[in-house]
Amino acid sequence: MSDVYTSILTRIRAAALAAGRPADAVTLVAVSKLQPWDHIAPVLDAGQRVFGENRVQEAMGRWSERRSEVELRLIGPLQSNKARDAVAFFDVIESLDREKLARVLADEVQAQGRAPRLFVQINTGEEPQKAGVSPGQADGFIALARSLDLPLEGLMCIPPADQDPAPHFRLLGEIAARNGLSKLSMGMSDDFETAIACGATSVRVGSALFGART
Numbered sequence: 001m002s003d004v005y006t007s008i009l010t011r012i013r014a015a016a017l018a019a020g021r022p023a024d025a026v027t028l029v030a031v032s033k034l035q036p037w038d039h040i041a042p043v044l045d046a047g048q049r050v051f052g053e054n055r056v057q058e059a060m061g062r063w064s065e066r067r068s069e070v071e072l073r074l075i076g077p078l079q080s081n082k083a084r085d086a087v088a089f090f091d092v093i094e095s096l097d098r099e100k101l102a103r104v105l106a107d108e109v110q111a112q113g114r115a116p117r118l119f120v121q122i123n124t125g126e127e128p129q130k131a132g133v134s135p136g137q138a139d140g141f142i143a144l145a146r147s148l149d150l151p152l153e154g155l156m157c158i159p160p161a162d163q164d165p166a167p168h169f170r171l172l173g174e175i176a177a178r179n180g181l182s183k184l185s186m187g188m189s190d191d192f193e194t195a196i197a198c199g200a201t202s203v204r205v206g207s208a209l210f211g212a213r214t
């Protein structure tokens, strides 16, 4: 398993260099959702420290005992009634996708005196079934989040499964650039090298690293 880990890291570095970027420009977010612990442990032992999870309760169950060893990122949809736990538990929330959630997170940040770094999820393909702010509303939403003193770090997207992802990755980069955001979370198992060519600063890789989810 750690051979797979090494090969993913090698591919990430090679893709960064091929794009004229520093070899260490891209952070691997290892997506551990729904994976058995015996798939995760070797990757943790090999030195991986940044993990992505889709659900608050599942993440707390998997990581509570090892919380101080890792950086944890919530990459799945966040219900408002889980915002308290999410603010308390995660280092990064990548799925800020609507005004109500922005307001609830702002209240929790105030109440807890703790603020995860935040990414706004953009629905670059404007797919009705997918979460995220539509590209045309992104600038206004980012301004709103900033007016609530939320610590925005970047943008995240999940392109439509049936399309060339590159135009979606480039669109995310354009929205980030014109809003002064430096981080781009984009690219998964099947397209992370394309995302790195388009400027990804972190890639979220699950099945290519840990195997198919059960």
Ligand SMILES: *Cc1c(COP(=O)(O)O)cnc(C)c1O
Pocket (backbone or CB within 6 Å): 031, 033, 054, 075, 076, 158, 188, 189, 190, 204, 205, 206, 207, 208
């Ligand atoms: C599950 C998931 C991933 C990982 O997908 P793989 O194709 O297994 O690499 C990445 N990002 C998000 C938002 C996910 O939900």
